[in-house]
Amino acid sequence: MPGQIIAQPNPLPDPSHLSNSICEYAVQLNTSNVLTESELCAIQKFRRAANYIAAAMIFLKDNILLERQLTFDDIKPRLLGHWGTCPGLILVYAHLNRIIKKTDFDSLLVVGPGHGAPAILASLWLEDSLSPFWEPYTRDRAGLTRLITKFSAPGGFPSHINAETPGSIHEGGELGYALSVAFGAVMDNPHLVVTCVVGDGEAETGPTAAAWHACKYIDPAESGAVLPIVHVNGFKISERTIYGCMDDKELIALFSGYGYVARIVSDLEHIDLDLAASMEWALAEISRIQRAARSGNPIVKPRWPVLILRTPKGWTCPGMMHGEFIEGSFHSHQVPLPQAKTSQEELQALQGWLQSYGPHELFATKGGRGVVEGAPTEELLSIVPDKKDKKLGCRKEAYAAFQPIRVPEWTHLGVQKGSQASCMKVVGTLLRDTIKENPTTFRIFSPDELVSNKLDAVFDVTGRNFQWDVASRAQGGRVIEILSEHTCQGMLQGYTLTGRTGLFPSYEAFLGIVHTMMVQYSKFTKMAHETDWRHDIGSVNYLETSTWARQEHNGFSHQNPSFIGAVLNLKPALARVYLPPDANCFLSTVAHCLRAKNYVNLMVGSKQPTPVWLSPEEANKHCVAGSSIWKFASVDDGVDPDVVLVGIGVEVTFEVIAAAALLRKIAPALRVRVINVTDLMILGPHGSHPHALSADDFDTLFTKDRNIIINYHGYPIEVKGLIFGRPAVDRITIEGYREEGTTTSPFDMMLCNHTSRYHVAAAAIRAGALFNTKISTEAHADAAYIMHMAAKDKEYIFAHGMDPEGTFDTPKFD
Structure with missing residues (x-):
């Protein structure tokens, strides 16, 4: 602590005098x-x-x-x-x-x-x-x-x-x-x-x-x-x-x-x-x-001191x-x-x-x-x-202060396969336990959206650290909530670079506010990674929720998945993007990211209840692989398919599964393989990213010659950029966010952006007909009928102000 003080300040007047003589607040010293x-x-x-x-x-x-x-x-x-x-x-x-x-x-x-x-x-x-x-x-x-x-x-x-x-x-x-x-x-x-010099510019x-x-x-x-x-x-x-x-x-x-x-x-x-x-x-x-x-x-x-230096x-x-x-x-x-x-x-x-x-x-x-x-x-x-x-x-x-955090075992927090659960609700329980295990080395920096994003389980063990709020001051809260994404990002950077670990949860549409801050930070960490005297640091972890797929109530202004592309543009060795498809996969992913070092991690998910497709054990295996064939939704476990359907993201994967179920009824002879990708970086050509699949692994998973229909959470151009360099990319069709939205229903958002089950199923029939003669004779009629179903659902939504009953029931494959 500071030693003996030579120059003592004059006492401050009562704040009520402010309007009469503001200059009384100027500290006078004997120098x-x-x-x-x-x-x-x-x-x-x-x-x-x-x-x-x-x-x-x-x-x-x-x-x-x-x-x-x-x-x-x-x-x-x-x-x-x-x-x-x-x-x-x-x-x-x-x-x-x-x-x-x-x-x-x-x-x-x-x-x-x-x-x-x-x-x-x-x-x-x-x-x-x-x-x-x-x-x-x-x-x-x-x-x-x-x-x-x-x-x-x-x-x-x-x-x-x-x-x-x-x-x-x-x-x-x-x-x-x-x-x-x-x-x-x-x-x-x-x-x-920390002495901080702030320039007047x-x-x-x-x-x-x-x-x-x-x-x-x-x-x-x-x-x-x-x-x-x-x-x-x-x-x-x-x-x-x-x-x-x-x-x-x-x-x-x-x-x-x-x-x-x-x-x-x-x-x-x-x-x-x-x-x-x-x-x-x-x-x-x-x-x-x-x-x-x-x-x-x-x-x-x-009242903390500030010096105004005029030179x-x-x-x-x-x-x-x-x-x-x-x-x-x-x-x-x-x-x-x-x-x-x-x-x-x-x-x-x-x-x-x-x-x-x-x-x-x-x-x-x-x-x-x-x-x-x-x-x-x-x-x-x-x-x-x-x-x-x-x-x-x-x-x-x-440069050498990293304190790895203890990430709790998460499998006991997993939810039952076949149920429905909010990914964020479940992740909140893992964050709660992480705070308990790391009371001085882990913080959450959130722009006033923690409860809205359903992460409020953390408040079982901690509070907010807002010292001007009588309910929060001097309570040691682990949550910093200030409605400034810039301030959250800056504090997260300072906390991370001095050896600790943090999490930044945010509405998807507003993470773009810190796009350039994140890029500047990544430049710093890239150079640090290439500088041999700087030690490891914890990863910067973004949790992107309240996504466009379920921001139908807030409207077009709240629909923007562009932060994914910002992370994709970073140095591949230091950037990771994950789109876990359900609550158990999200638990596995968050646990991994909190343990990781030196990365910019982006996790994209939903706060609304969605089906739990995989058990905790299956989810962990799936996340380690980054992608896998979902046999339960595929025909004959995905063997010898006519077409490959790929979901990347929570809601769009649901639509792929719903499309597979629909195809069982309308085109039962169509052989479908369903794949989920949770680690976006596997799609790039081998060598383009540490996680990128080898050519053989890519062909084993996606086939060598069958058409691939990708339903993607973000902008399609991002996936196009990733797969550029893979052979035969002309067989891949990608749908994603088309910059279409308004205040409407959840399923209408899928229809507006051509990511609905109907769009996936119609595209699958057209693609599969090229390899399956049993399908080709009825392909046009079946695809037209499916799109007619889409039009009828849209009419219903506009007439009733809601999605048709059962739209989001878990698809059955009996």
Whole structure:
């Protein structure tokens, strides 16, 4: 916990005074004695050194310590990087080092500004947190040369923070998610304070706006804390930021409403004293809140600290160039001197800029006894934590914290074959038992849909963790429900990347909201998987329910299975999509996914009661195989078929089974094989995915030459993409969601999208007639009659407002 506090805040006024004097909520501190002279000097030199390295990384390919005048040949052929946010990030990093060393507290740093890698990499090199993970980046001339010259070049670090960056748990590409990731990381990590820098450009995003409320889901008795630092430098790529146009009073009012107490850090002349005092105050506030909760007397609606850091955009770069402001304007956002390779004027400005940091005072230009050439001076390193595991780049929570969960045996939770059961109701019992077995390493992140999705069995053993709700606070709930898919996703990411396991259940139509977040996360995990020093992590698990097939009551807006395609587009080695056909198969699949490591798992199913086709033992065998012939619905156990019917998904598989039963009556001579696919990835050509069937296994299951009718839950083009590369794909017909729907009946949804039993049966007759002469003579008439039955059912639905009686009774094959 934080040590002795030097600067004490003034007491806050009663909230009723807010309308009279909002500025009373601004924390005032005595900053004069917060730093010793040696600390202040070390911080300033650390900042100068890191600023120098960060700027050099953007520009230099030679002459890295300015041992001669710069020439055009010293400049990289392509200038890539973002300077504007770097000085502020370095300021924060230096002060975190100093206060970690002083108080011994545990922290991760989550960086929101997307392309702040030069600042972080420079700081990591200075504290020697690169070489333990990347051997060539030693803290000497050779390592510094490589860091500077290879940045944003082939074989070097990219311009954004990613999984190759030690200490990172957040992909710095798409903006808006740093804050929610930080809150997820501190859940069930009571020792940890995650410092999260939120850029004022990022702060304009909807995901960040919602994530400010995440503090209301942190129980300080069981979890750590987030220290947000909002970096207000005023500009984006070419426009002012919203926060940059807000005065202190407006910012204080905003964050007071969010539930924070704000400290404005803006005294540029004494910025180090200001920020040092502010950090000590913030950690003292965090400690006070946590002590109260952990002593059994929690503060109701604690007001967590937030720092608002105001610094100029591109601080310390050239002030003007070509008659335009650079420092303090959007011109410093990326490369402040973009023509340094060809313009003598800009080259000279770069020389002066880099020289202003005094690199010869900060790095040893010559080696000698006890001196490592290129190494930073001991004085600037005096603020770096002595203990390796305390350094921001070496925290094990960021790369080696995986705690496998104990997934209970599920077969005793299975339901009787031949009955009807809600997949989600049954899965809820497994999640209930998983929570009991893993009280501090498993959480459910749900956008206010847990009960609607019939997973409420978990509430037998836990509650919600909404600290502002009098019924939930201080109860240790394992369920986070906030009506923001972005916040749920971000918290799930932070929780998973720091070693735990989570589940994200959602309405099918709204998982697409986090499509790009999931993709960014998968990029991080792909790079982590290819980085040998990062350890395993739990899989990210999505449970997609309330699907289009049973969203007939909410209408067209709630009908969208596109998230399946988003997962299919990921790196095959790390992506899994499952469509279990019944409750027992769902139990097997969820148990498997909760145990799995390093994947993005998507499970698609229904919350409404549907038939249980397989016993627990049969379901487990079926799920291990990924697909199997369902002999009970096939003719002669599926031997020597005329046509193959395939169901992929709960409701569409029901329609396949119903079609098989209908065909027994209308075309009894037709030999039908019925297959269910639960693991979507088996369909791809061998080698395209780890689960893909070999050519022989595919032919054994689906036959070599018979026509295949696939009834698929998602968009047909997804299956077409999977099977591309298999031989003779022209014999495969695929039906699925056609983007047709409205407020109607369940069976009408099947009719609208051509996934009904009638469409399957008619297609089967036409396909089977090509191989069975007993069928061919009546094929046209039988198919026409079946589609006439479809039309009559649709007339009934429109006339009566409901499906014909018995539509969803379990088909009989006597």
